[in-house]
Every structure is written in structure tokens, then in C-alpha cells.
Amino acid sequence: MKVRSALPWPRLMPWRRTAQQAQAASSTRLPEEQLPVPRAVAQRILFSLLFPAMLMPLASSMANVALPTIRDQFAIRADMTAWVATAFTLPFMVFMPVYGRLSDGVGKRRLILGGLVLFALGTAITLAATDLAWLMIGRAIQGFGTAGMVPLGIAFLSSVFHPTERGEALGTWSSMGPMVGFLSPLFAGFLVDQWGWRLSFAPPLILGIFTIVIVARFVPAGLSKIDPHFWRRFDWLGVALFSGGVSAFLFYLSSRPITGVAPLQDWRLGLVTVILLVLFFFWERRCANPFVLLDLFAHRNFTLASLAASMRMVLMAGSSFILPLYLADVRGFGPTLIGVLLMILPGFMFTVVRLGGRWADQWGSRAPVFAGGIVQVVIMGLFYLLPQSAPLWTLFVLLAVQGLGVGLMLAPLHSAAMIGVREDEMGAAAGQYSMVRFAGSTFGTALMGVLLQLNLDRGIPTVDAYQNVYLSLAGIAILGLLSAAGLKGRSTA
Numbered sequence: 001m002k003v004r005s006a007l008p009w010p011r012l013m014p015w016r017r018t019a020q021q022a023q024a025a026s027s028t029r030l031p032e033e034q035l036p037v038p039r040a041v042a043q044r045i046l047f048s049l050l051f052p053a054m055l056m057p058l059a060s061s062m063a064n065v066a067l068p069t070i071r072d073q074f075a076i077r078a079d080m081t082a083w084v085a086t087a088f089t090l091p092f093m094v095f096m097p098v099y100g101r102l103s104d105g106v107g108k109r110r111l112i113l114g115g116l117v118l119f120a121l122g123t124a125i126t127l128a129a130t131d132l133a134w135l136m137i138g139r140a141i142q143g144f145g146t147a148g149m150v151p152l153g154i155a156f157l158s159s160v161f162h163p164t165e166r167g168e169a170l171g172t173w174s175s176m177g178p179m180v181g182f183l184s185p186l187f188a189g190f191l192v193d194q195w196g197w198r199l200s201f202a203p204p205l206i207l208g209i210f211t212i213v214i215v216a217r218f219v220p221a222g223l224s225k226i227d228p229h230f231w232r233r234f235d236w237l238g239v240a241l242f243s244g245g246v247s248a249f250l251f252y253l254s255s256r257p258i259t260g261v262a263p264l265q266d267w268r269l270g271l272v273t274v275i276l277l278v279l280f281f282f283w284e285r286r287c288a289n290p291f292v293l294l295d296l297f298a299h300r301n302f303t304l305a306s307l308a309a310s311m312r313m314v315l316m317a318g319s320s321f322i323l324p325l326y327l328a329d330v331r332g333f334g335p336t337l338i339g340v341l342l343m344i345l346p347g348f349m350f351t352v353v354r355l356g357g358r359w360a361d362q363w364g365s366r367a368p369v370f371a372g373g374i375v376q377v378v379i380m381g382l383f384y385l386l387p388q389s390a391p392l393w394t395l396f397v398l399l400a401v402q403g404l405g406v407g408l409m410l411a412p413l414h415s416a417a418m419i420g421v422r423e424d425e426m427g428a429a430a431g432q433y434s435m436v437r438f439a440g441s442t443f444g445t446a447l448m449g450v451l452l453q454l455n456l457d458r459g460i461p462t463v464d465a466y467q468n469v470y471l472s473l474a475g476i477a478i479l480g481l482l483s484a485a486g487l488k489g490r491s492t493a
Contacts (some may be wrong), residue, residue, distance in 0.1 A: 001114035017036030062188035066197035082449025091143035099148030100431015105230030116362035119145030171357020181346025189339025245276030305417035313479025348403030357411030367415035373481035374404025380474035
């Protein structure tokens, strides 16, 4: 396989190093013979995987801008509105470990391409949807398709970059989400204002098709170990038990749109949840080739990084769901202005993502993760205290500081989770870490929808209902901070 020794893409990136920085880095970096693959090949893979990394944040951020319009057009309550997002995040979260575990025997490249095709199909359905049911179906297929992009990206980059260079590579890759999240809300607001909510799904479809071409062209085949019998031996029963148990728990958490029973009160769903998850646990212990490697949670850093990342995603997803509704209901803003404000957090997050990865390489993950966690606690508390009459610049400052905090945490958490993981378990570890991480996104969105609706049903003023939700988010931020406090160590080999 012939690869180019230099890539054109750094010239297009705003974070390109100066000549002095590049010379200093080249004097300290490892020689080629100590690397898992040639550096040019690793950089080429990194460039190609930037595009799949854009899909989930693009689809989510543009849909979030459209949420108030979708809610009003279909005349649905807050907890049902949350399901417009949850229909995407539930399969996205559940199938992350499936993609990750499959990649250890099926191959990462072919799984990425298959997921991209599914994503394009689901996005086309959402774009053409004429009722809420088809919108939900399209969003679910989108989630199935993008579920592999995060764990496969982490596993791919972890396997082709040396541990001492992995944090910066993951930081570069992770920065794509915030960058897209910064640019897309304004564009989505304009499209929704002009042509309605359906057009917010057009850019993800275009990017999805383009990404299929990029990955097929630039990600080399043959870097993954292929076991032709892996499909047959795969733990499909474990997948069924796990996905059924997690789905039942989510239905129990937000049961009113599903069964008509108040949240957390439908005992039937609670019983199904317990039965399926207990069966799953015992089956995975007995299965010769489980899709969830429970022993990975014996690694201190893996478990704590996964928990801290999950709490971070509860905050990210919960606040991303609440903010556009708050801006529409409390402040009376339209889609375009909502889109402008939704640009702030990912924009500032983008500026520090690679810095967090570099700090993790030099000093370990705990410091940047803990610092970002403190920021989250303070910002959620300030949103709780924010009066309805607060000037617009106050929102700008709060969202900007929140973006700096969550951006600082991202790559260090990725890096911390993979410390000590064996090469042949990289895919499974990345999948399980990503599953726990995005469980926070799935349950965070549903939980915030339930809490908001419960507060509104109490008849309290609308601004107080939103402030109470932000107080709950502050409590979750404290839990994440406690998890981050236990992280230690940094990868050196």
C-alpha cells in the first residue's frame, strides 16, 4: 500500500503548528520503528475519520434547533418532545458496544462504511417524514448508523497511534464535534425559519454521502484482524437482553408517552427492566465470547473515566435539550436567534479540546477533567439563579464558560479510559466506554424532559420550572466531579 508522506489537510486547519513548534515536536517524537503503523498512515486515517466524527453532532445540533418548531407543529408535551431526541440516542447508545466488540473480529473499516450507509438511509427518511411516527423511525435508523462512529474512531486511533501521541490525536479527532456544533445551529435556524424543520436534516444527509466516499477512498483496508467465523460466534443473545433491558428502563423513566402511566410508576416496565438486566449479567458471565467484557470494569481508570464521561454527557445532552426550549418559552426567541446562541458552547469547546488532549499526554487526565467538572457545577448553579430579565450577554458568558469546561474534559477522558487496555480488546473497550458515556446522553435527555414536564404540571411559573431543571443538572455535575477525583496515572507505553 502506497501512502503519501505528507497530507494537505493541516494547511486547512486553524490549529496548524508554526514552523518552530513543528521542529520542536519532531525532535522529541518517537522514531518510526517504534510506532504501531507509519506516521503518514496514521495521519491519513486521522484525516479520514474526522468526517464520521462530524455526523452525530451535526444531526443532533441541527435537530435541537428544530425542537421547538417540531413540538409546536405536532402539539406534543415536553416529555414527548424529548423522545424526538431519544429516538436517536437510544439505538446510538445501545449499539456502541456492539460495533466496538464486532470490530475486534469483523474489521473497523467495513463497520464504519456500513454504519454510514444506515445513517444516510435514516436521514433521508427524516427529511421526507410527514408525521411523527416516520420522524421517529428515521431518527432511530440514524442512531443505528452513527452508533459505531465514536467507538470505532477511538479504537482505530488508539491502535494506530503510540500511547504517548494518542491524546493529541484523540484531541484533534474530538475537536470535530465542537466545530460542527458551533457552525451548524445558525445554519439550522436559518433553514427552519425559511422552510420548516424538515430542512434541518438536509445537511446531515449531504455530509453522510460525502463521508462514505472519503472513508472508502482514504482509510486503508487490511489494518484490522478479520475472523470469518466471528459473526457466527457473536453474542447476539447478550445484545438482545441488553438492548431490551436498557430500552425497558428508558420507557420506565419516561413512561407517559409509551404506556400513559406517570414516569417511574409503571411497575410492569420496572419488572421487565430488572428481569432482562439480571439475565444479561448472568449470561455474560457464562458466555464464551460476550459482547460486553465485564472484566474491563475492574480497571479503575476505565470505570471512573466512563462514569465521569457519562455524567458529562448528561449535562451536555440535558442542557442542549433544555436550552432551545428555554430560549423559546422564557425568552421568546425565534429559531435563528436560538441557533446563534446554540453556537456559543460548541464554539468555545472547540478552542480547548486539543489543549485538553495535550495536557493529558503531559500531566495525566485528572487535572483537566477535574477543572472542567468544577466549571460545570458552577455554571449549572448560575443558570439556576439566572432571572428571566437577565441581559443577553449573560447567556453568552455562561455558555462560553460552559463550553471551555466541557471541552477541556473530552480528550483526557477518552485517553484515561484506554490506559492499560490490551490491543486485542481496544474495540470492545472503546465500545463499552462510549456506551456508558452516551448512556448519559440518552437518559439525560429523557430525564430532563420528564423533570421539565413534572414542574410544568405543578403549575409553577415557566421560568421556575426551567430553573429547577438546571438545579438538577448541578447535582449531576457534582457526581461527575466525584468520579473525576479518582482518576490517576497517564499512559507512557
